[in-house]
Amino acid sequence: MSLVKPFDKLPTLNAATILLVGTDESQQQQLAEAILKEKKTFKINIHVATSLPLPAERDHIRPRIDLIAFMINMQSKHSLRNVEASLSHMDANFFLGKVCFLITGVGRMNHCSVEMNAVRKLGNLYSSPVLFCELDSEGIRAATAQRLLRMLQICAGHMPGVSALFFSSLMKSSIDE
Amino acid sequence: MRRSGRLSLRRRQDMDTPDSGGMTPLGRKTAETGINITSTTGYSRGLTFIRTHTLFGQSPTRRIIPQTSLLQENADPQKIAFLLRKQWTLYSVTPMYKFSYGNLKEYSRLLSAFVAAEKQKGLAVEVGNDFGIKVTLSTLLGLKGTDQDQVAILVQIASRSQLPFENAEDKVVWSGWFCCISGDDLLESVPEDFTCLSLFLANGAESYTAIVGSWFQKTFDCYFSRLTISPLNLAWMAAMWTGCKVDSHMAATELVFSVPCIPQSLDISYAIHPEDAKALWDTVQKTPGEVTQEEVNLFMDCLYSHFHRHFKIHLSATRLVKVSTSIASAHCDGNIKILHSKHLIGVLTLLTELAISQIQ
Numbered sequence: 001m002s003l004v005k006p007f008d009k010l011p012t013l014n015a016a017t018i019l020l021v022g023t024d025e026s027q028q029q030q031l032a033e034a035i036l037k038e039k040k041t042f043k044i045n046i047h048v049a050t051s052l053p054l055p056a057e058r059d060h061i062r063p064r065i066d067l068i069a070f071m072i073n074m075q076s077k078h079s080l081r082n083v084e085a086s087l088s089h090m091d092a093n094f095f096l097g098k099v100c101f102l103i104t105g106v107g108r109m110n111h112c113s114v115e116m117n118a119v120r121k122l123g124n125l126y127s128s129p130v131l132f133c134e135l136d137s138e139g140i141r142a143a144t145a146q147r148l149l150r151m152l153q154i155c156a157g158h159m160p161g162v163s164a165l166f167f168s169s170l171m172k173s174s175i176d177e
Numbered sequence: 178m179r180r181s182g183r184l185s186l187r188r189r190q191d192m193d194t195p196d197s198g199g200m201t202p203l204g205r206k207t208a209e210t211g212i213n214i215t216s217t218t219g220y221s222r223g224l225t226f227i228r229t230h231t232l233f234g235q236s237p238t239r240r241i242i243p244q245t246s247l248l249q250e251n252a253d254p255q256k257i258a259f260l261l262r263k264q265w266t267l268y269s270v271t272p273m274y275k276f277s278y279g280n281l282k283e284y285s286r287l288l289s290a291f292v293a294a295e296k297q298k299g300l301a302v303e304v305g306n307d308f309g310i311k312v313t314l315s316t317l318l319g320l321k322g323t324d325q326d327q328v329a330i331l332v333q334i335a336s337r338s339q340l341p342f343e344n345a346e347d348k349v350v351w352s353g354w355f356c357c358i359s360g361d362d363l364l365e366s367v368p369e370d371f372t373c374l375s376l377f378l379a380n381g382a383e384s385y386t387a388i389v390g391s392w393f394q395k396t397f398d399c400y401f402s403r404l405t406i407s408p409l410n411l412a413w414m415a416a417m418w419t420g421c422k423v424d425s426h427m428a429a430t431e432l433v434f435s436v437p438c439i440p441q442s443l444d445i446s447y448a449i450h451p452e453d454a455k456a457l458w459d460t461v462q463k464t465p466g467e468v469t470q471e472e473v474n475l476f477m478d479c480l481y482s483h484f485h486r487h488f489k490i491h492l493s494a495t496r497l498v499k500v501s502t503s504i505a506s507a508h509c510d511g512n513i514k515i516l517h518s519k520h521l522i523g524v525l526t527l528l529t530e531l532a533i534s535q536i537q
Contacts, residue, residue: 023494075408077477078494110509111496113408115470117238 004054005091006098009064015043016156017063018148021086022071023050023079027104027135031071034138034145042158044149052086066156067098069148071135072119074105074112080119087126097164098155099128102144104135129167239469242417242523252319256331257518260317260354265378266386267404267511269532270355272363272371273397278328281314288312288392292334295388309337311347322359322526327374329356334385351381353389358525363533375532376525377401378513404511404532408497411509414527416473418502419451420458421520426503427451428516432480433499434492445495447484451503 004019018035020028025048032046045063054062070086073079083101090099103119106112123130133144155164289312296310317329331354335347355374357363363373379386390401406414419430429448436443461476462468481492498509505515505524515524 075496076494077481078491081493110405110407113412113493113496115409117470 003089003091004052004065004068004094006065006093011064011066011156012043014158015045015063016066016152016158017045017047018152019047019049019065019068020071021049021052021068021083022073022102023076023082024071024073025050027073028071031102031135031141031145034141035148037142038145038149040149042153042156044152051082052089065098067100067148067152068094069100069102071102071104072114074103074114074119075108076105077113080114080122084122095126095128097128097167099126100148100151100167101128101130102135103130103132106132107134107136123171127168127171129171237470239467240413240417240527242420242466242468253317254518256317257319257521259352260521261515261518263380264512264514265380267406267513267528267532268377268379268390268401269404269535270375270377270393271400271536272367272373272375273393273399275370276372276374276397278316281316281330284396285312285314287396288314288332288389291392292385292388311335311337317354317356320356320358320522320525322522322529323361325361325364326357326359327372329354330374332389334381334389351379351385351389353377353379353381353386356525356529358522358529360529360533363536372397375536376404376529402535404528404535406507406509406511406531408509410531411497411500411507412477413468413473414505414507415497415500415502416458416461416476417468417527418500418504418520418524419454419476420462420468421502421504421523423503423517425517427455428501428503430454430503431499431501431506432497434495435498436495444498445490445492447480447492449480454502 020031022028028048032048035044035046047062047065068090070083071079072083101119101123119130131144131147134140135144151164151167153159154162154166157163289310292312293310311334313333313335315331315333317331320329331352333349333353334351335349337347355377357373357375360373360375363375367373379389394400415430415432429451431446431448434445434447436445457479458476461472461479463472478493484490484492496509500507504517504520505513507513513524513528515521
């Protein structure tokens with residue numbers, strides 16, 4: 001059982017890796033396919049996991065992970081608890097912009113078991129962007145895939161002059177001022 | 178099932194205080210970070226008012242359970258008994274325009290004619306036959322949370338008995354009642370001429386509900402919509418009602434969960450001995466008379482982990498659809514059954530709050 005660290009491996013040339021963590025495997029599969037369909041200029045590796053920590057046996061062949069996206073389904077409290085448990089198995093350096101939360105299932109308010117406060121607190125506590133997306137709809141899935149791809153490009157350092165630390169500006173809301 | 182052995186409870190530290198108070202933004206606020214529409218005006222008339230849960234989709238972090246929420250003295254016990262132990266379908270109603278309590282007899286007459294006409298549509302019946310339907314509107318005294326609340330209204334459709342006896346009673350085929358308990362937030366912001374009776378409960382044939390609803394909508398320019406209860410609110414109800422003291426026989430607390438499976442969904446029913454449930458709630462609740470979101474979460478998490486230990490099923494991944502306690506039972510489709518008159522006001526206060534938050 002190893003801690004996932006952002007900078008302990010060398011980056012591969014013109015490639016980036018994203019890790020999707022969540023309990024709903026079919027949704028992860030669909031999102032991964034949507035990401036692969038997008039036009040991109042670099043090679044992309046998508047790793048999926050149900051929870052952290054990742055098994056230590058394959059650690060040496062795993063590439064450096066540039067972005068971790070935690071998927072939380074508002075209709076299942078189990079997914080929230082799973083993500084909260086996984087967050088403790090990560091190196092603190094990851095939270096400098098290399099983590100984001102994908103929240104799905106908000107569209108059907110009558111089926112929500114997770115309260116909005118909990119999700120917002122999670123985003124504030126870990127200083128990471130919270131993206132609301134309805135991954136059941138194909139259009140939104142494609143849009144989310146494009147966003148993730150853009151974020152991945154920045155996190156992997158492919159954009160000169162832009163670093164993952166800039167994502168914290170996404171999270172400022174005017175109420176805080 | 179009776180709990181055996183001890184369940185160790187991990188008390189979580191209180192998180193920092195959540196957002197509370199503040200001005201309501203005009204219009205909906207999206208939950209996406211960084212996008213905001215905030216109102217900079219002061220107390221303006223219209224739809225702005227201060228509430229603790231102002232943002233989209235948020236539920237309140239704490240709810241106060243009033244300790245002395247008894248029916249007022251002028252309540253008619255027979256009428257109140259009529260409201261209990263029946264399955265009611267919930268609707269939320271927008272404020273009604275120019276509804277007057279003095280014209281109830283007139284409204285009864287008009288509604289009778291309307292119901293008879295609707296029922297006769299498409300039938301070849303001779304003119305003048307009133308079809309044996311009688312509608313009565315009456316007030317339900319005593320169902321008030323605060324003094325500003327409007328008096329509740331009961332609507333009943335009775336079919337005239339066909340028997341020739343003079344004292345043969347009419348059979349009530351449909352009943353519905355409007356009420357609004359502690360709807361202060363809405364009452365303050367609503368202009369004159371509007372009556373706020375936000376909660377509507379109906380029992381009887383769906384066709385009659387539709388007819389009565391459409392008459393009210395046409396006459397008073399209001400809108401009825403089905404009030405559904407989310408799993409979050411059902412969890413609140415489970416926690417709040419388990420904590421209520423019941424003098425007479427306590428029924429088991431039963432929770433029904435729906436598991437989305439293909440092809441047919443699976444239902445899991447989880448029944449807890451009422452004394453165990455109350456004992457668990459008593460250890461979780463810190464301040465008597467106040468319930469917080471964390472306490473509700475902790476209560477439900479304890480129940481889920483107990484179930485998981487025995488059956489290895491994560492109930493937190495399923496959807497809570499029905500809650501039954503000794504006080505009342507509620508279904509997510511918007512059905513409710515209240516069992517005790519002592520807690521009637523408490524249950525109605527919560528339902529009014531849900532109805533008002535749906536109308537906004």
